[in-house]
Amino acid sequence: MASFSDPNILPDDPYAERPSFRRRYAAWFWSAGVFIATVVLTVLSFPPYPTPEFAYAFAAPAIFWAYLKPSFRRYALTLFAAQAVAWTLLLGWLHHVTWAGLLLLGPLVGAWVGVWYLAVWWTMPRLPAHAPLTRVAAIAGLAALWVVIEWSRTWLLGGFSWLPLAASQWQRNINLQVAAYTGAYGVSFILIAFNLGITAYCHRLLKEKQFGLRKRSPEFMLALLVLIFPSFILLTEVYNQQRRELGRFSLVQPYVPQTLKWDATEGPGIVKSLEELTLNAALDRPDVILWPEAVTPWAVRGEATMRSFVESLSARANVPMLLGSIAVESAGAVDETWYNGVFLVTSREGLQPDYYAKRKLVPFGEFVPLRPVLGWLDKFVEVGGDFETGEDSHPLLVPLRRGLTVVGPLICFEDIFPQLARASTLAGAEVLTVHTNNGWFGEGGAAYQHAAHSALRAVETRRPVVRVGNGGWSGWFDEYGNVREVMTDAGGSIYFRGAKMMTVTRDERWAGRESVYVRYGDWFVLACLGLASLGFFLVRRDPPPPVVEKPESPAAAV
Structure with a gap:
């Protein structure tokens, strides 16, 4: 029997191979799944919910979807809608004062955060064929971009820096210690880097089909490195207190x-x-x-x-x-x-x-x-x-x-x-x-x-x-x-x-005594601005080597 992709078969040929329901509506399934997962994981990451561990994976569904090259319109609409809903729920207590303020501020903060996901959509599909160093720089650059966006919330339009990602860890003080050096932005950087690193590793296993030594992911190694770093601060500064x-x-x-x-x-x-x-x-x-x-x-x-x-x-x-x-x-x-x-x-x-x-x-x-x-x-x-x-x-x-x-x-x-x-x-x-x-x-x-x-x-x-x-x-x-x-x-x-x-x-x-952050202020934000620019420059400057494309299936066109 001829394949469904055979151009000689008329669209209404009753003997033509038909795609399954799942493959036909794969784009809609991905959009709905990412929307629901992003809203739920984002909301549950923050107080008053006792589940800050979700902050390590709240962005993973959207990052993984970006690897699959969804259309810009579908991806942007899904993520902006998810962020608008999530932040409206997080700021839901505002309704005691003003419903209009809640319905304006929630989507506004959501759109602010949603800009970061557009950078994810542009970056992630380009990474698999790049050299490891470029991939690591891109991941670090995306984490740095999140920091720059969070920092802009402290002053843009008067400033409303409510619930930076670091606030999700307020009862996990081992993760907070880096803030004495970088400000709370360093905690947010670590969380986003882990989201990116673990997703890159999952994509390498599930989509790139890499096993053995080839399954090693430098992005994930970077994520583990920055995750472990606060432990050294905890060991050197928190113990042996003189209260x-x-x-x-x-x-x-x-x-x-x-x-x-x-x-x-x-x-x-x-x-x-x-x-x-x-x-x-x-x-x-x-x-x-x-x-x-x-x-x-x-x-x-x-x-x-x-x-x-x-x-x-x-x-x-x-x-x-x-x-x-x-x-x-x-x-x-x-x-x-x-x-x-x-x-x-x-x-x-x-x-x-x-x-x-x-x-x-x-x-x-x-x-x-x-x-x-x-x-x-x-x-x-x-x-x-x-x-x-x-x-x-x-x-x-x-x-x-x-x-x-x-x-x-x-x-x-x-x-x-x-x-x-x-x-x-x-x-x-x-x-x-x-x-x-x-x-x-x-x-x-x-x-x-x-x-x-x-x-x-x-x-x-x-x-x-x-x-x-x-x-x-x-x-x-x-x-x-x-x-x-x-x-x-x-x-x-x-x-x-x-x-x-x-x-x-x-x-x-x-x-x-003064902490490093008190002494030098937002130096880490400046470093992140440079890191984000470097990541973009490397991905844009060095196009990935050509790869042999497999025939596209309806499930890929999401």
């Missing part, structure tokens, strides 16, 4: 519902709750009491009654307080200015004149960008006008058990920006505090996702990070990203009203 007590921090978690927060009639009740929690916390005789972001119903600087209350409360508790509130400068004047800040109140001297003002504001939360154009849009934080941006890291001198200690405050989502924690450390901070209010976003994954970034900042700066939230996650990380303590209720939930004292320690070996 000493830094101070005793009481974290007050008032769990004020955001529906009540800006209701003036609820203000006295909120103040009463803060008073009770703080006085109870003082019974444990902490060195300092921490309140979360903007927790007072009125501005502590600019409202005399609110200032008098916190000063009296600190004196009654006989404990200094580091609290989140609002500063109103030039109140009532034409040039009245609002700041979201962290303030120090001591039991003897009261409210200190110096305070930390938030450097990175939330668009449409604390200000309306391009107000002359977008002024018709409302902020979801129901306070007067726009907040102003703080000028510098402005660390605060806080009296702890061992004397005055330099504390570097961060507010809200500022801990997702590595450059801010780095600047605070360069300014002398020996411990970082994060004052946040995740109460806007319900009891879903937002608090866990947010906390993951503090683990990264702790490793990058080699400084303990103490977090206090309105409703959770409250606790602290040591310099190596370990969760030392976290506030939970009797049922294990982080979402509750209460207070807890935590003894924060530090490794004395890092006292007064």
Whole structure:
């Protein structure tokens, strides 16, 4: 019988060989399979799910498909759609504040990440016939490109670097240690390199039919090498710690519902709750009491009654307080200015004149960008006008058990920006505090996702990070990203009203020292920019040697 590919057979020949259903719709099967696998593996890689191991393979289905030379249109549509869905699911907690923001931001971040997959589509089919060195350079270049794209998220369009790939490993601290040298970008590089390396090895076995010594994959060897590298850092730096007590921090978690927060009639009740929690916390005789972001119903600087209350409360508790509130400068004047800040109140001297003002504001939360154009849009934080941006890291001198200690405050989502924690450390901070209010976003994954970034900042700066939230996650990380303590209720939930004292320690070996990342900043991003360019240049410059093509089957045209 003549083959189906015989041009002499008419299309309606009843005796012609017909392709199977699977082969006829292979392209659709691949598209659907890659879409589902990419969405599921991407979402499960990140908090609040306890499956960070999926981050080692979340991109493998799409990478393997790229080897099979699918059409650009089908590949791009599949991956952009998968990323849009995955990131909309990951950011699903935004619906508590704005459905429109969720449905815009999810696809936007997905498209940002999706650009990387276009580079995968272009690169992977070209690699099998290339020399090993070129293949390794290409794999390293693709991993480096991922880093450059992640870095661009910290500043492009105002910056939204929520959930870099490294954040998936926040509870696997052995993988995080490279961040002290490269920033969290190095962790992302390792994960992507492993995704690429393991997929290249699978393709070599399944599609190239290489066995014995010929099945060796230099791409996979590179992936294993970069995967093992953090273990050496763990052995040399994490062991033999010299821990000493830094101070005793009481974290007050008032769990004020955001529906009540800006209701003036609820203000006295909120103040009463803060008073009770703080006085109870003082019974444990902490060195300092921490309140979360903007927790007072009125501005502590600019409202005399609110200032008098916190000063009296600190004196009654006989404990200094580091609290989140609002500063109103030039109140009532034409040039009245609002700041979201962290303030120090001591039991003897009261409210200190110096305070930390938030450097990175939330668009449409604390200000309306391009107000002359977008002024018709409302902020979801129901306070007067726009907040102003703080000028510098402005660390605060806080009296702890061992004397005055330099504390570097961060507010809200500022801990997702590595450059801010780095600047605070360069300014002398020996411990970082994060004052946040995740109460806007319900009891879903937002608090866990947010906390993951503090683990990264702790490793990058080699400084303990103490977090206090309105409703959770409250606790602290040591310099190596370990969760030392976290506030939970009797049922294990982080979402509750209460207070807890935590003894924060530090490794004395890092006292007064700076990590490589703190000292040199984003040097690894520059290296990755060069590495990505080199990989592209080598693949583009050296065309692979010609190979004998087998007749194409319908299954190959995916």
